[in-house]
Amino acid sequence: MNEIKKILNYKDVGLRIRLEREKLGLSREKFAELIGLSSFYIGQLERGDRKMSVDTLANISKTLNVSVDYLLYGYNYYMENIKVSEAIDDIYRVSIDNEIKELLDILKGSSKEQISLLKDIYKLILPSIKK
Template sequence: MCIDWKMVSKRIYQQRKKLRMSREEVAEKIGRVPSYYGDIERGTCGMSVDTLVALSNTLHLSVDYILYGAAEETDIYEQICRSLKNYDIRIQNRALSLMDFYLKQEVKTG
């Protein structure tokens, strides 16, 4: 299976915009210089496995989806974990408390 780097770049760009992150923010989170990340997002270069995994974690996308556009087939627990693992424990605990509060309200109003 051949990788279409232009489509890879499009999926990365769309997700970055959806998350309202700047190129510089993504570059910093994946540990790369902004110009290199910009090349990835424009589809003018490939990337290492380490960079791909870092992008997957930062943008909350599966590697399959980034590379091939394969439908996301992860369960909700994995999605929650992927989303929370980029934050420190204090923020994770706050998010868990909010989720518990919301779920209790849903049960009450059900």
């Protein structure tokens, strides 16, 4: 349990809750009413003075239309992973595109017989490369 205290900064979580609530133009009282909690309890959460249950966190997240990971850590872990994955895919595509371009450049300067020979060689070595 002590590890969770080190990982989560409850004051930051509370600040993000307050900022998102204010972005929606909700008073603490109106927000508390929407999620079925007291405004006093919401104040404690927003100051980081009190921990909340997973159910309360999920309810707050849904009401504020933000992800739980954003409330807890300040970013959307899922979206960050998608961005990283897309960046890796882009790098891979560029790398493959460059390889294909290089192969096409080689083939452009080759005769029909050379291309046929290269194709046969490729077919022969492909099974051993795939292993």
